Amino acid sequence: MVGPVFTWIAEHPKVFWTAAQQHLVLSAAALGLALALALPLAVVLLRWRRAAATAIALVNVLRTIPSLALLVVMLPILGTGFQPALVALTLYGLPAILINAYTALSEVDADIVEAATGQGLSRAQIVRRIQVPLALPVIFAGIRTAAVQIVSAATLAAFIGGGGLGELITAGMGTLDIPQLVVGGLAVAALAILTELAFGLAERRLNRTRHA
Amino acid sequence: MNWTLANYDRLFTALAEHVGLVATALAISLAIALPLGVVSARRPWAYAGVMAVTGVLYTIPALALFALLIPFMGLGTAPAVTALVLYSLLILVRNVATGLREIPHEILEAADGMGYGAWRRLVRIELPLALPVIVAGIRITVVTQISVATVAAYISAGGLGDIIFQGITQDFGEKVVAGAVVTAALAVVADESLRVLERRLRAAQSERA
Numbered sequence: 001m002v003g004p005v006f007t008w009i010a011e012h013p014k015v016f017w018t019a020a021q022q023h024l025v026l027s028a029a030a031l032g033l034a035l036a037l038a039l040p041l042a043v044v045l046l047r048w049r050r051a052a053a054t055a056i057a058l059v060n061v062l063r064t065i066p067s068l069a070l071l072v073v074m075l076p077i078l079g080t081g082f083q084p085a086l087v088a089l090t091l092y093g094l095p096a097i098l099i100n101a102y103t104a105l106s107e108v109d110a111d112i113v114e115a116a117t118g119q120g121l122s123r124a125q126i127v128r129r130i131q132v133p134l135a136l137p138v139i140f141a142g143i144r145t146a147a148v149q150i151v152s153a154a155t156l157a158a159f160i161g162g163g164g165l166g167e168l169i170t171a172g173m174g175t176l177d178i179p180q181l182v183v184g185g186l187a188v189a190a191l192a193i194l195t196e197l198a199f200g201l202a203e204r205r206l207n208r209t210r211h212a
Numbered sequence: 213m214n215w216t217l218a219n220y221d222r223l224f225t226a227l228a229e230h231v232g233l234v235a236t237a238l239a240i241s242l243a244i245a246l247p248l249g250v251v252s253a254r255r256p257w258a259y260a261g262v263m264a265v266t267g268v269l270y271t272i273p274a275l276a277l278f279a280l281l282i283p284f285m286g287l288g289t290a291p292a293v294t295a296l297v298l299y300s301l302l303i304l305v306r307n308v309a310t311g312l313r314e315i316p317h318e319i320l321e322a323a324d325g326m327g328y329g330a331w332r333r334l335v336r337i338e339l340p341l342a343l344p345v346i347v348a349g350i351r352i353t354v355v356t357q358i359s360v361a362t363v364a365a366y367i368s369a370g371g372l373g374d375i376i377f378q379g380i381t382q383d384f385g386e387k388v389v390a391g392a393v394v395t396a397a398l399a400v401v402a403d404e405s406l407r408v409l410e411r412r413l414r415a416a417q418s419e420r421a
Binding site for chain 1 (some may be wrong): 231272273277278279280282283355359366373376379386392394403
C-alpha cells in the first residue's frame with residue numbers, strides 16, 4: 001500500500017498540496033475565530049453568573065451535536081463553500097475552549113482573588129494578572145482538544161464544497177481510485193495526530209516554564 | 213416541512229437503522245473493553261500500552277478511518293461497525309480501569325476476608341461499584357458513535373446520514389436539515405438519558421454507603 005501512495009502524491013503534487021493547504025487554512029481560521037469568541041465570552045460570563053449557567057448548558061448541547069449534522073444544517077441558509085464550513089467548524093471548536101476557560105477561571109481560589117482585591121487591584125487587573133495565568137494550563141488543554149476536533153471535522157468540509165484533504169477521499173470514492181482514497185485517509189490521519197502531538201508538546205512546555 | 217411530513221416513515225426507518233448500528237457497535241465494544249479494562253486496571257504497563265494504541269485510533273478522523281478500511285473491508289455495515297468499535301475503546305477501557313482503581317482497598321480486603329474468590333469479587337463487588345464511572349464512559353462513547361455513524365452512511369452503512377447525503381446529492385435543503393436535526397436530537401437525547409442514569413447510579417451508591 002505504501003508504493004502506490006507515494007506514486008500518487010508524486011503524480012499529483014499540486015492536487016495534494018492544494019488540498020493540504022486548504023485544510024490547514026480552514027482549520028487555523030476556525031480555531032482562531034473560536035478562540036476570539038470563546039475567551040472573551042468566558043471572561044464576561046465570569047461576572048455574570050446567572051447567564052453563565054444558561055450559556056454553559058447551551059454549549060453542552062452544541063458539543064453533543066454530531067459534526068456532520070452541524071456542517072450541513074446551515075446548508076440552505078449559507079450555501080456551500082469555505083464560509084459555511086468556517087462557521088460550522090468555529091461552532092464545533094467553541095465548546096471545548098469555552099467550558100475549559102470558564103471552569104478554570106471560576107475555580108481560581110477565592111482567597112487569592114480576595115487578597116488581590118485587598119491589595120487594590122482592579123477587576124480587570126485581577127483577571128489579567130492572576131486568574132488567567134493560574135487557569136492557563138486548563139485553558140490550553142481546551143484549546144488542544146478544540147484544535148484536534150476542528151482538524152478532524154474539517155475533513156467533512158469536502159461534503160459542502162469547503163475543500164481540504166477530505167476532497168481526496170471523496171474524489172477517490174467517486175472514481176474508485178483506491179490509491180487516492182488511501183492517500184487522503186493517511187494524510188488526514190497524520191495531520192490529526194500531528195496536531196495532537198504538537199499541541200501536547202506545547203502544553204508540556206508551557207507547564208514546565210510555569211513550574212520552573 | 214412538506215418533505216418531512218410526507219416522509220416521516222423514511223426518517224423513522226433511518227433512525228432505527230442508526231440506533232441499530234450504534235447498539236451493535238456498543239455491544240461489541242463492551243465485550244472487548246470490559247476484559248481489557250479489568251486486565252489493565254492493576255497493571256500500569258498494560259494500561260499505558262492500551263491507552264497509547266487506542267489514543268491514536270481515537271484521534272484519526274472518521275472519514276479517514278473509513279477510507280483506510282475500504283481497501284480491506286469494502287463498503288457496508290462491517291467496516292462501519294469496526295470503525296465505531298475502534299473509536300469506543302479509549303474511553304471505555306479508561307473508564308473501566310479508573311472505576312475499578314477508585315474502589316477503596318478496605319472494601320477489597322473485606323471481600324477477601326469474607327472468602328470471596330477473585331472472580332466472584334470482581335463480578336459481585338468491583339464491577340457494581342465501578343458502574344457509575346463505566347456508565348459515564350458509555351455516555352461519551354454513545355455520543356461519539358452516533359456522530360461517527362452519521363458519516364458511515366457515506367460507505368453505505370445506512371442510518372440518518374443517508375438522508376443527509378441524499379439531500380446533498382439532490383440539492384434538497386429540507387432533506388439535509390431534517391436528517392441533521394434528527395441526528396442532533398438523537399445525540400442530545402442519548403447524552404441526557406445516560407447522564408440521568410449516571411446520576412441515579414451515583415446517588416444510589418452514596419445512599420448505601
